[in-house]
Amino acid sequence: MRPPITDDQFSALIEEHKGIIYKVANSYCRNAEDRKDLIQEIIVHLWKSHDRYDDRFKLSTWIYRIALNVAISAYRREKKRSQRVSPLEEIIIEPATETEQADPKIATLHRIIAQLDELNRALMLLYLDDNSYRDIAGILGLTETNVATKINRLKLKIKEQFTQTNTD
Amino acid sequence: MELDELKQTWSEHARKLDRILSLNLQGLKGAQLDKTRSALGRFKALRFREMIVGIFVLVLLGSYIADRFSIPTLAIPALIVAVSFLVPVIANIRQLILLERISYADPVTTIQRKLEEIKLHYLRSFRLPVLMLPLYMAYVAVTFDLFFGIDVFAHANRAFLWANLAVSLILIVPAVWVLRNLSFKNTDNPVIRAFVHGNGGTQMVAALEFLKALQKFEAEERNGAIRQAAPR
Numbered sequence: 001m002r003p004p005i006t007d008d009q010f011s012a013l014i015e016e017h018k019g020i021i022y023k024v025a026n027s028y029c030r031n032a033e034d035r036k037d038l039i040q041e042i043i044v045h046l047w048k049s050h051d052r053y054d055d056r057f058k059l060s061t062w063i064y065r066i067a068l069n070v071a072i073s074a075y076r077r078e079k080k081r082s083q084r085v086s087p088l089e090e091i092i093i094e095p096a097t098e099t100e101q102a103d104p105k106i107a108t109l110h111r112i113i114a115q116l117d118e119l120n121r122a123l124m125l126l127y128l129d130d131n132s133y134r135d136i137a138g139i140l141g142l143t144e145t146n147v148a149t150k151i152n153r154l155k156l157k158i159k160e161q162f163t164q165t166n167t168d
Numbered sequence: 169m170e171l172d173e174l175k176q177t178w179s180e181h182a183r184k185l186d187r188i189l190s191l192n193l194q195g196l197k198g199a200q201l202d203k204t205r206s207a208l209g210r211f212k213a214l215r216f217r218e219m220i221v222g223i224f225v226l227v228l229l230g231s232y233i234a235d236r237f238s239i240p241t242l243a244i245p246a247l248i249v250a251v252s253f254l255v256p257v258i259a260n261i262r263q264l265i266l267l268e269r270i271s272y273a274d275p276v277t278t279i280q281r282k283l284e285e286i287k288l289h290y291l292r293s294f295r296l297p298v299l300m301l302p303l304y305m306a307y308v309a310v311t312f313d314l315f316f317g318i319d320v321f322a323h324a325n326r327a328f329l330w331a332n333l334a335v336s337l338i339l340i341v342p343a344v345w346v347l348r349n350l351s352f353k354n355t356d357n358p359v360i361r362a363f364v365h366g367n368g369g370t371q372m373v374a375a376l377e378f379l380k381a382l383q384k385f386e387a388e389e390r391n392g393a394i395r396q397a398a399p400r
Binding site for chain 1: 170171172174175177178179181182185186189206207208271272273274275276277278279280283378381382385386
């Protein structure tokens with residue numbers, strides 16, 4: 001059992017990896033209010049799982065796994081999250097929507113991500129975040145070969161989409 | 169445009185995000201986080217409440233059976249009703265154990281499959297009412313005794329009993345058919361689909377379809393070497 005983490009240590013951990021948490025939440029939830037709830041849910045799971053962190057894996061791998069599992073589960077939940085109790089209203093990672101809107105390439109990427117199913121979305125996000133095939137395989141529970149095959153397929157699909165858009 | 173070009177744009181965007189995102193740490197107190205119940209926690213709490221209610225009903229039925237132990241026309245139907253409560257209680261206990269073992273820090277495909285499999289326990293719980301359908305007279309007998317103090321099997325006329333026996337026998341046919349076909353492989357069957365939807369199983373169908381998608385997502389794996397997530 002790992003020694004208990006202090007509030008300050010946990011805050012530092014979240015601060016260091018807030019980008020991962022935000023990007024995962026943003027990929028599965030484009031509504032700002034629901035996204036705050038999702039970020040909160042991810043943070044709660046990170047807090048409740050920190051004593052089970054296996055240090056054979058990178059800290060980022062652990063964070064990605066928890067964030068993606070929570071985000072996919074939330075995405076799949078059919079009931080509105082408004083039914084949930086949300087006592088931690090103060091945890092807010094300010095969205096950077098203005099930056100996203102300002103860059104058309106980022107907007108295009110978000111459109112592409114939104115078209116993917118929840119599993120391929122995770123794969124795409126991990127690839128865009130410059131994770132190695134080995135790390136992606138570890139986070140998703142696939143083989144490196146499988147990851148490579150799927151990424152190649154995604155690359156082709158995106159290339160086709162752009163070709164088609166330009167032709168149209 | 170290639171994905172690798174977009175990847176570069178994404179990295180630049182990520183760097184900007186890191187600078188722009190602000191985190192309000194005031195709310196990040198461990199004690200408060202401990203008290204916050206996640207969606208999974210709420211699901212567990214719901215299963216736990218169902219289990220407690222089921223156990224309560226079983227205790228009442230146990231007492232009823234003990235009181236009427238010498239009257240088989242009431243004790244046997246009550247036993248059948250008790251079984252219909254015992255099975256969901258056992259399913260709930262099993263679900264709670266499985267939920268307790270869920271760690272979101274495990275690989276995504278592993279956890280998502282486990283979560284969907286837990287949801288699929290509902291499918292099994294749908295089977296129970298179907299299985300009990302031909303035995304509906306057991307519920308009638310217990311209800312009549314509890315509310316009107318009448319032992320239906322002892323006092324009803326023969327014609328009534330034969331008619332109900334005939335209905336029970338007829339009900340075996342649809343019950344057997346549904347039991348044989350109520351499987352996630354058959355969610356494309358409109359009758360099974362309608363049945364599951366009719367039993368509040370919309371989420372169940374979604375779970376079954378997601379399991380299929382998961383299987384497809386992992387499909388290429390069979391062509392490569394299967395291994396666990398590699399340690400750093």
